[in-house]
Amino acid sequence: MRIAKRRGVSEILAAIIMIALTLTAFALIGPALVSRTQLQATDVANQYQQGTLRLGELLSAVYHDGNATTLKVGLYNYGTQSVTPLYVFISTGSGQCEGACECSWSLLPSSALVPNTPAQLNIGPCSDSGGNPVTMGSITSYQLLLYSTDSLGYTFEL
């Protein structure tokens, strides 16, 4: 019985030390781990959310008028999310815009492509990669590249 009593003190001390170490370790590492786990979870969730939004961004071209100095393209957002254009490029496959020419643009009736609402995209003037202006009236067939503010790209063969 005496031996057991001596060993009890040691067990108590050992338990206290282990508890202290565990609490200290948890206090030091736990928040970081939890934070990291939550951050990673948030990242995954955000990726899902972004993907969900992108799946809801659906654009189609209604028409295009390529015989004027300003190219005009009718666009229709048949998705569930608004699309706000950021950059507009055209690519003709040959000539001055064989690669891609960045163009100034305007969108009617508003600056965003609202779901289930047609809009008219006026394109031009454009400039090539060297900054030289492009003769717009000669462009009748082209590829329209539209990049939105949420880093999505849309391509239309017109």
Added chain:
Amino acid sequence: MKIPHSRRAIAPVLGTLIFLLVAIAAMIAFGAVVSKGVSYNQAALNAASVQNSKGKEFLEVSSVSSIVVPSNPPATPTCPPDSTNVVLVRNTGSVTANVTYTFGVDSSGNLWTCPTTPAEGAVPPGANETFYLPSYIQNGFDFSGVITSLGNTFYTNQASIGNEAGAPVVIGGSLFMSPGALSHFDVAENPLGDGYVLNGFAPWPTTGGSWLNLGSVAAGGNNQMFVIFGLTVKNLDTSRAVTLNQFSYVQMGGASWYLVNGLSQEASPYTAGVDYIPFDGSDPPSVGPGQTATLYFASPCPTPGVPYCYDQYQGVPGSGPLSAAPISVALFGTYSDGSLYSGSANLGVGYYTCLNPTPQEFGFGCSQFYRGTDYGVNVSCDGGTPCPVMAKAEHFGPFTFDISNFNSPPKAYILNQDGTVSDITDSSSMTDVSFTLPAGTTTGAHLVVITDGVNFVDIPVQVE
């Protein structure tokens, strides 16, 4: 036994608490991920469904042309109810298409759109539906069409129906279905200073006369005008029956019209606007090869006990109508072999005033005129006695004759080649009033005006 047990209780409790904390945090994070994942999966499924259905959506869009063209069209279009540009949409795909917008692109490449209402936008597979494009503008549209909720665009193809064998044409206010191109009428100001005229531009074949009955019904003690239209449709195709699917109308002045299954069903008007046409009691109506049928339609009457009347333009008893306006109608249907037809006509409205219980009906028909050939113009009174029609020819080239002087006894006259008129008979009807157009007669669209000096009925004539 109790001592060791109590000593060891702290560690398991703390361990459990820590485990629970970590587990809860993990579950929260996991739940958020799962929730977003579910949303993502649902969005992916929706997107896949949209793309899948998108590829199955096929619409055939045909225009009836501009059945009402204002004499001075605006530079920018307007949407219904002001628009009168009708298109027929037939769903040839395997999924229901929801037409969300109609559009037209002008000569400058500008997009003009009109939204459709959800109730009218859905077109099931195999069904036909009519929609209104943006209204007619100066120089018209370079192209037009409809947009669906799935982002598909279908352009109007006027030639597909117009050049199709068995396509309908419009003759003198009567609607015919016959091989040939689609025809249309335009409405312009009446050169005689009252009402409107119908300028025909119909590449119709010669069909012989038929009849458009413009009638009125009685309403004792009421000074409103009461009109019932009977539109005779003749199927000139001798091999195929045609089933009429839809009826559209445009009323200048905004009056509402109701379809009537003959006068016997006056108490049960059909819904205004696009609806089935009760043709000779069959629904949907059908016209056999080479046969004719009559569509009746009228406006509802606010007077109790009077089924239909035209109350948009009230006249003073004995003085005739104060104003007049035409109604444009479009008919759509399907031949027995599945091909489409469509056609339109403009009908004069408000040209007749019924101030007494005596029915007055008035009919006319005409056919295409060719120079150097004798033709018959049929003008008759179908139901009214007396039929107050007299005629005189004023001049040829542009070809116009004027039947006037309603106050004289009803007579029929020969329209002579030099523009004079010969009295041929006293009759309640005039039939086979023959004349010959001289060889030098100006080709193109001309106009026949039948008038009593107050009221007008105008017959478009195409000289080729």
